[in-house]
Amino acid sequence: MTPPQDIQRSPQPNGRGNDPCATFIGRARTLFDDKALDHVKAWKAAHPGALAIGHMPIYTPRPLLEALGCLPVAVFGGGEEVDIIRGDSYFQSYICHIPRSTIELALSGTYDVLDGMVFPSICDVIRNLSGMWKMLFPDRYAAYLDLPQNFNSSIGGRFYLHELRRIANDLTARGALPLDDDRLCRALADENRRRRAIARLDALRRTDPWRCPASEAYLLVRAGAGLLAAEHAELLEGFVEAAPRRSGRPLDNVRVVLAGSFCEQPPLDLIVALEKAGCDIVDDDFQLGLRTIEGDINEEAPDPLAALAQAFLDQGRATASRYIDKDEKGRALIDQVQAAQADGVVFAAASFCDPALLDQPMLETALAKAGVPFTSFKFAENNGQFQTIREQAGAFSDSVKLWGAAH
Amino acid sequence: MAEAPGKTAPAAAKDDSQKRQKDMIGAHFAKLARAKENGQKVVYTFVPGNLTELITALDLLPVLPEINALQSGMRKKSAVYIAEAEKAGHSEDVCTYVKCDIGMLKSGNIGPTGERLPEPDLLLLSYTGCFTFLKWFELLQQEYHCPVVMLHVPYQPDGVVTPAMRQYIVDQLENEVVPALEKLAGKKLDRDYLAEKLKLSAQAEDDLVWVWESARHKPSPIDGYFAGVYYIGPIFSAFRGSQDAVDYYRLLRSEVQARIDAGKGPTTPDGDLDDQAVRLVVEGPPNWTSFNDFWHMFSKEKAVIVASTYTRVGGLYDLGFRHDAADPLGTLADYCLGCYTNLGLPSRIELLAKYVRDYSADGFFINSVKSCNSFSAGQLLMLREVEKKTGVPGGFIESDLVDPRYFGKANIENRVQSYLQMLHARRDRSLSQIPARTTAGVQGVLS
């Protein structure tokens, strides 16, 4: 499969040569293309005896895995590249695409390098996939991680701590390091560093979107799927520091927030197509897991595991998979639009994605009330044709420019 | 047996227990229709993990939107309701129960008895076994602007209930759910009264299990799926923990006993099914919009359903669970944890295989419902695994709960018929000569 042409051909946004960010984008691109997980194999070779643990979207507490000496590897299905041969015989046509490509890759041996998988409780498909995994790969570790929907620390927090300890104990029994406060504090510090680097990248996208188009930001964040937090932070920091030296000029694009792609990922070409249609995607929920916790986790707490759990309860971002108990539904998206000074919202949900598609009407209602224009379409990770979406996004962008509203 | 196209199957004749159930449900909906004028508060909640004893112990009235949706399907109203919801921006890809409910609400909220349903005073979100429940009540909250109280029930991925899971539920009940219900009711929960109700629940559960297990007889005196959905009506809805439910299940049991004594099978759209050629276990919810047609596809081929997993969504009582009056909140936690769709796939496979063996079934059949990821994701693997474990062939079709666009009658009938004919042939010939894989199995589905 050829990588998206636009990202390959133009070393700088707007076609500039001699890009000071080329090394960082190149590294991110290599990691993105590494569907065989060669970099995970290399990491394991360099860390004999250490475990690599895969996890599905949206959120898995990666610092816990790092503290156990494991490499967390976010699994996002097969994207455009994987031909589905066996995966379709496990899922009916009306189920989203990511579980079938994940099964396809697992059956073809791509995930043999992973010593275990964590399936967080984000929807019934991922939930049932965890059971399928246990049936299909009985010798491999598969954990279902029940994220609490009760955000009271003495109730949901207590339960979540049990979940975290259970997974830690299971992994230690399989060769991971035992849970240790110092190591966990260091892992939290690394995670905080990564989060700050992502926040700087996000800020750059907002102020100078032409210096950091969404398609590049996507690759840079996605690069963290199979890197330790410190290494990922280094990559992001390198990019953010080099980016101001990029030449180029602002484009007359509309600024949009993209919502709905938190699990199954759209093809990279689709993101490029949206950019070409005149949309600067200044915020998004792609690969939301790395952004689920908002702000720093308390890395100096006497009980770092409790701090990790508390961060999920108090600082967990509003997603379609999280019960919104106190706030108004859609408030978080409107805040995001305002913070990004966006002109509108593009809903891009995977076909048959229950959480995203059930959420969408509520978010649309909130946006309509707040006077924020929006448009929506569905995709599958292996879509190859974007003409209709591009035309729709182009029409949306034109109407927002002309009238400031499109719905 | 060929059928004239478009012909609709007649409904099965009604027993006394069914008439009794109809009266009970009618009386409940009449109460609901007068709830506001009588100052009674109304709690909307879901069937799996329902806390009926707790709700009714505080004199609150439960409404179960899933039951309204299935009733709308049976009354042929669901297509219009779904269209209404889709017009309002709900995706064609999501659960049709939700859309049917939203469409009903937007069309005046007229319930199954033709009377208007009251708006909820509280949404009790028992998040058990299905992610969509969470979204469903978030959606209703936007429509009704009433308070919501969440009860998050952890999933059983390994078929094991840990003390932490149970404690999590009890903590939520004690600290959040009970206080919210008490606040609504304007009074404290009388725990002795709750315990009394739980005792009644256990009595009804004993009789229900007896009825389910009567299908081990040959001929089976019941149909454990199509008639089974009627049997579970009272206990899965507003009546668990009531004397009405105890009386209903006692009556049902006596009717089933009479059929066993007379060597009779269940009443079906094709009359009494005494001569049963095939015994089946069924996985997945039924289709409600063409319920009788669907049943008829089996009964006309003399196939009786001896057990089904759908009838266990509101409680797996046949695995031994009974509500325990000695530990009211703990027993409610156990109940919520044990509902069928809260079990991991390996446990569901084990259960199906157990039913095939315990009920001496000739085959098992999966109705895979487009709407429902909770049930459907993973069913193709279940099909293979249950075949492997039991050596009996599985059949597989796809349809929907309440969206008639996804009930392709001719196609489904062909698949059911070829599957059943294969089972007939398998029975007639030497079993060893016919492999387990069927034309109606995986290949059939994917072609």
Ligand code: SF4
């Ligand atoms: S795309 Fe949506 S439905 Fe599919 S696995 Fe992801 S969250 Fe679940």
Ligand code: SF4
């Ligand atoms: S997804 Fe399935 S279990 Fe959930 S509400 Fe819909 S029909 Fe019921």
